[in-house]
Amino acid sequence: MKNRGLLIIVSAPSGCGKGTILAEILKDKAYHFSVSATTRPPREGEIDGVNYHFISKAEFEDIIEKGGMLEYATYCDNYYGTPKQQVEGMLDKGKNVLLEIEVQGAMQMREICPEGVLIFINPPTISELQRRLKKRGTESDEVINARIEQARKEMKYANEYDYIIVNDRLEKAIKDFKSIIRAEELSTKKNKMKKTEAESC
Amino acid sequence: MKNRGLLIIVSAPSGCGKGTILAEILKDKAYHFSVSATTRPPREGEIDGVNYHFISKAEFEDIIEKGGMLEYATYCDNYYGTPKQQVEGMLDKGKNVLLEIEVQGAMQMREICPEGVLIFINPPTISELQRRLKKRGTESDEVINARIEQARKEMKYANEYDYIIVNDRLEKAIKDFKSIIRAEELSTKKNKMKKTEAESC
Numbered sequence: 451m452k453n454r455g456l457l458i459i460v461s462a463p464s465g466c467g468k469g470t471i472l473a474e475i476l477k478d479k480a481y482h483f484s485v486s487a488t489t490r491p492p493r494e495g496e497i498d499g500v501n502y503h504f505i506s507k508a509e510f511e512d513i514i515e516k517g518g519m520l521e522y523a524t525y526c527d528n529y530y531g532t533p534k535q536q537v538e539g540m541l542d543k544g545k546n547v548l549l550e551i552e553v554q555g556a557m558q559m560r561e562i563c564p565e566g567v568l569i570f571i572n573p574p575t576i577s578e579l580q581r582r583l584k585k586r587g588t589e590s591d592e593v594i595n596a597r598i599e600q601a602r603k604e605m606k607y608a609n610e611y612d613y614i615i616v617n618d619r620l621e622k623a624i625k626d627f628k629s630i631i632r633a634e635e636l637s638t639k640k641n642k643m644k645k646t647e648a649e650s651c
Numbered sequence: 652m653k654n655r656g657l658l659i660i661v662s663a664p665s666g667c668g669k670g671t672i673l674a675e676i677l678k679d680k681a682y683h684f685s686v687s688a689t690t691r692p693p694r695e696g697e698i699d700g701v702n703y704h705f706i707s708k709a710e711f712e713d714i715i716e717k718g719g720m721l722e723y724a725t726y727c728d729n730y731y732g733t734p735k736q737q738v739e740g741m742l743d744k745g746k747n748v749l750l751e752i753e754v755q756g757a758m759q760m761r762e763i764c765p766e767g768v769l770i771f772i773n774p775p776t777i778s779e780l781q782r783r784l785k786k787r788g789t790e791s792d793e794v795i796n797a798r799i800e801q802a803r804k805e806m807k808y809a810n811e812y813d814y815i816i817v818n819d820r821l822e823k824a825i826k827d828f829k830s831i832i833r834a835e836e837l838s839t840k841k842n843k844m845k846k847t848e849a850e851s852c
Contacts, residue, residue, distance in 0.1 A: 609843070610839075612838060612839060613834065613839065625833075626837055629830040629831075629833035630837060632826075632831075633814065633830050633834030636815060636831060637814055638809075638811075638812060638813060638814065639813075
């Protein structure tokens with residue numbers, strides 16, 4: 451019998467290199483990236499099933515009604531959420547499922563799926579984050595400042611996660627990520643939870 | 652300020668390759684191996700401070716009385732124990748302290764030091780363990796059978812540890828060990844424990 455995979459929930463302020471780290475991790479076929487669903491229309495270049503599952507409001511509400519969203523939130527009159535079925539199926543197949551969600555969603559997931567592994571990726575320092583965002587050269591100072599402010603808010607939640615990775619060197623951060631997953635695979639926590647709690651995810 | 656090191660408690664049935672794994676880990680100067688104290692006389696070839704700290708019964712009882720043993724047990728009228736001071740000092744210096752103790756001692760440690768990391772090393776299978784013990788060629792079938800029986804008993808406790816490493820390939824087992832330690836270093840558990848529990852070790 452194949453072991454159930456791990457549910458891994460990752461959050462990070464914008465500019466922390468989260469995308470690069472996850473891309474590297476996802477090269478390993480033992481991982482599956484869970485694509486969120488949304489009711490907002492696709493932006494230019496966005497692909498259905500890659501960036502998001504773009505679905506209608508009626509479809510989204512139908513899934514909610516049937517208890518099919520692990521977590522969801524509304525933002526600017528649009529729904530964003532994690533469809534349960536997709537996650538469930540992959541976990542049962544023994545895949546480690548990666549969810550990239552923001553802090554509020556992650557805190558919801560912690561309640562819903564206590565067996566989930568919550569990882570927060572931190573920039574080395576706020577000033578380094580500022581430097582990285584400026585280096586991109588795609589955003590105005592105002593937007594960068596807003597992002598920094600947002601990062602500060604999010605970083606306050608870091609200690610609520612199970613692990614904190616500081617991305618000061620990319621190779622180290624990737625290695626740290628892999629160490630966490632391997633340790634979780636070797637942990638007896640899952641066996642103990644099975645005895646005391648029903649699997650909720 | 653240097654972070655406090657991790658207290659790592661390792662148990663394994665005889666013949667699981669624990670010694671080889673620990674020797675490899677201890678090449679890293681970030682680790683300190685905690686040598687147990689005993690009142691039994693040294694055997695031929697045993698060195699004081701390497702195999703054990705050989706101390707008198709009066710000295711041992713004096714340490715117990717002053718609350719200076721983290722855990723101790725008596726076996727064949729001799730004391731065996733882990734002196735607190737040595738462990739404490741190294742943890743404060745930021746070293747990861749390795750304790751190699753048997754199952755009963757480890758279960759004591761779990762109560763005394765909830766922040767300790769308990770690792771159990773399993774053989775791939777009982778028959779493989781049998782093969783390894785026979786290959787050594789140093790023990791009679793009777794002794795081997797007694798060891799196997801002992802291993803079976805100890806392995807029943809494996810799930811009480813935080814992690815189980817299966818030593819089917821030495822390089823993998825060493826890598827797994829390192830992954831666990833790194834993950835524990837990145838874990839927020841210690842920060843949370845500091846808030847809720849006094850550091851007992």
